[in-house]
């Protein structure tokens with residue numbers, strides 16, 4: 001039997017919370033809450049399966065345009081989650097980083113993020129990135145500005161700008177590009193996630209709604225990935 005190739009880095013777009021709640025005649029926030037429980041389980045499952053890096057999309061730069069009460073509900077839930085996972089992350093040896101336009105979030109977020117990142121900085125297990133107020137285009141613009149400032153301050157010369165230099169200024173610096181992208185909820189688009197980083201990522205779409213996503217579904221995605229022939233990116237033998 002062929003051995004299964006395990007992706008080193010999986011990126012997940014956790015979609016379908018609203019529809020999951022609607023099917024139960026419940027408010028969308030109920031779906032988001034259930035989704036956050038799914039995420040706690042999937043973090044453990046991902047590491048159990050031998051994956052080293054997991055990046056998940058929790059809130060996009062576009063999500064601000066949702067109804068005010070949903071945005072408020074999501075912000076409260078995210079704050080609760082950032083607080084809640086400190087202990088769980090340490091117990092599971094998970095190193096957590098927040099990516100996205102974090103500076104635009106309120107002070108409470110800043111201290112929760114600081115606390116979580118510091119508390120888990122020395123963990124050596126799963127490297128877990130949570131994308132919060134994240135947009136791929138926004139990340140590319142912020143990165144461009146960082147590099148432009150370094151040029152203006154004579155720290156670097158324009159001539160040395162290349163793909164490696166650009167990547168090292170992204171939010172995902174030091175994190176290998178995702179090998180496998182999973183989107184739950186049935187939509188087949190990237191919705192502004194990791195645009196630079198996923199130039200050669202294998203894409204996998206499933207109709208399973210995020211709150212229903214289980215270790216078996218993760219296994220199916222990895223199995224599907226394992227059968228693909230990769231020419232570029234991180235070719236796993």
Ligand code: IPE
Nearest residue numbers: 014015016017018019020058
């Ligand atoms: C994804 O679920 C979670 C977030 C975007 C925060 P949705 O809220 O998009 O759920 P659907 O797609 O409407 O079912």
Ligand code: IPE
Nearest residue numbers: 013014015057058059060191
């Ligand atoms: C993408 O899901 C963003 C997150 C999962 C955080 P959306 O539900 O917001 O994406 P669109 O609007 O369907 O493209």
Ligand code: MG
Nearest residue numbers: 015016017185
């Ligand atoms: Mg959606």
